Amino acid sequence: MKRTLKIATIGGGSSYTPELIEGFINRYEELPIRELWLVDVEEGREKLEIVGALAKRMVEKAGIPMEIHLSMDREEALKDADFVTTQFRVGRLEARILDESIPLKYNVIGQETNGPGGLFKGLRTIPVILDICRDIERLCPDVWLVNFTNPAGMITEAVLRYSNITKVVGLCNGPIGIQKGIAKELDVDMSRIYVEFAGLNHMVFAKNVYLGGKNVTPTVMARMTKKEDGISLKNIADIGWDPLFLSTLGMVPIGYLRYYYQTATMLAEQQASVAKEGTRAEVVKRVETELFELYKDLDLAAKPQQLEQRGGAYYSEAACNLIHSIYNDKRDIQTVNTRNNGAVVGIDPDSAVEVNCVITSHGPIPLTTGALPIAVNGLVQSIKTFERLAAEAAVTGDYNTALLAMTVNPLVPSDKIAHQLLDELLEAHQQYLPQFNI
Ligand code: G6P
Numbered sequence: 001m002k003r004t005l006k007i008a009t010i011g012g013g014s015s016y017t018p019e020l021i022e023g024f025i026n027r028y029e030e031l032p033i034r035e036l037w038l039v040d041v042e043e044g045r046e047k048l049e050i051v052g053a054l055a056k057r058m059v060e061k062a063g064i065p066m067e068i069h070l071s072m073d074r075e076e077a078l079k080d081a082d083f084v085t086t087q088f089r090v091g092r093l094e095a096r097i098l099d100e101s102i103p104l105k106y107n108v109i110g111q112e113t114n115g116p117g118g119l120f121k122g123l124r125t126i127p128v129i130l131d132i133c134r135d136i137e138r139l140c141p142d143v144w145l146v147n148f149t150n151p152a153g154m155i156t157e158a159v160l161r162y163s164n165i166t167k168v169v170g171l172c173n174g175p176i177g178i179q180k181g182i183a184k185e186l187d188v189d190m191s192r193i194y195v196e197f198a199g200l201n202h203m204v205f206a207k208n209v210y211l212g213g214k215n216v217t218p219t220v221m222a223r224m225t226k227k228e229d230g231i232s233l234k235n236i237a238d239i240g241w242d243p244l245f246l247s248t249l250g251m252v253p254i255g256y257l258r259y260y261y262q263t264a265t266m267l268a269e270q271q272a273s274v275a276k277e278g279t280r281a282e283v284v285k286r287v288e289t290e291l292f293e294l295y296k297d298l299d300l301a302a303k304p305q306q307l308e309q310r311g312g313a314y315y316s317e318a319a320c321n322l323i324h325s326i327y328n329d330k331r332d333i334q335t336v337n338t339r340n341n342g343a344v345v346g347i348d349p350d351s352a353v354e355v356n357c358v359i360t361s362h363g364p365i366p367l368t369t370g371a372l373p374i375a376v377n378g379l380v381q382s383i384k385t386f387e388r389l390a391a392e393a394a395v396t397g398d399y400n401t402a403l404l405a406m407t408v409n410p411l412v413p414s415d416k417i418a419h420q421l422l423d424e425l426l427e428a429h430q431q432y433l434p435q436f437n438i
Helices: 019-027 042-062 072-080 092-105 113-138 152-162 174-186 217-226 245-248 255-261 263-277 280-295 305-309 315-327 372-398 400-409 413-427
Strands: 005-010 033-039 067-071 085-088 144-147 168-170 193-200 203-211 332-338 354-362 363-366
Touching: 005 019, 005 072, 019 033, 019 042, 019 315, 033 042, 042 067, 042 280, 067 072, 072 113, 085 113, 085 315, 092 113, 092 263, 092 280, 092 413, 113 144, 113 152, 113 372, 113 400, 113 413, 144 152, 144 315, 144 332, 152 168, 152 332, 152 354, 152 372, 174 193, 174 203, 174 217, 174 315, 193 332, 193 372, 203 217, 203 255, 203 372, 217 245, 255 263, 280 305, 315 332, 315 354, 332 363, 372 400, 400 413
Parallel strands: 005 033, 005 085, 033 067, 085 144, 144 168
Antiparallel strands: 168 332, 193 203, 193 354, 332 354, 354 363
């Protein structure tokens, strides 16, 4: 790979961009990014200009020769890029508010990446990512596409199945967050533990934890059940687990599993918090307003601490580590979304899974983890079925396939409610779903 790099970040106006810039600055010696193109759409221009100006101040303060380009022209940004990162939100937070509030009217979990909300975020996003893939084929066919856009698992599945791009990696901050939480529980540095992850994005389990050659999973489980889950993400209510369930399960579930194992309690919690402070999207909107006010301050040249109020903490660590390891052929182990290729026995080899991989310059090599324990295999398979149907519906715009996706989702209680939810959400998101001809 050439020694100076061009990176294009689609959705560059995101409030998370300072995270990314900080990560790139810290790794500049080994990851000499010469050009970073932050791209956005017209509606995101104001945010892009504010966050872009902050990015320029950060780079200037660091004294490195990284050029920051702000652009509305995706083609210009993609041309000859080495890596493309994607962090866009089709329909912005307004669409997320609908995804999170409409299901609640039917007493169904309203969530950004799970249940009906996750389906609709996928339906809006997949056509756009596939369009980006077509541009990549034309303008920078050797690029690595690093996607953080949610629902990251479904998006990776869609790119693998419906585009000609094979160099794609889906990323999430979840596994790194869990690993940090476990290291804290064990009171050791994170580098000393090895955590074996297996599952799907937002449906991943830490199957085994090793420390100094010993399997310390039972110790981890015992500590975790003693108190509230210390590894929950900021965006998911930390309501604790039933200790006996967790110790019998014998694996650390990502916080999103609460929606499946504690559905009634999580629903009640959502309804109460929506009444008090609005949906998570509305909370995030307020945090964003505060963040962008801070970003406007010409004296600010660092990532402000307030960004930690968002659920995506450590996301730049995941992204920068990945790009760094691909570029330098580091062959270290990271947890990413990639083509299964037999790593998780029982899941289609062509499907996307979230597993530990060796990260090489020719991409992630998934490490075999065997079959999933029977207690969780069924749920994981259901979600994979849902993701595949959702991706198919997003590509074809076929109403009946979307209805199947909605109905098979474990958070949707019945066929009739699925039907009603589908109709209401299709109408609400009409402008972002041209493929459905509504
Ligand atoms: C978690 C997930 C991310 C998601 C984020 C939402 O960290 O792993 O995939 O984007 O939460 O956080 P927010 O602050 O937008 O609710």
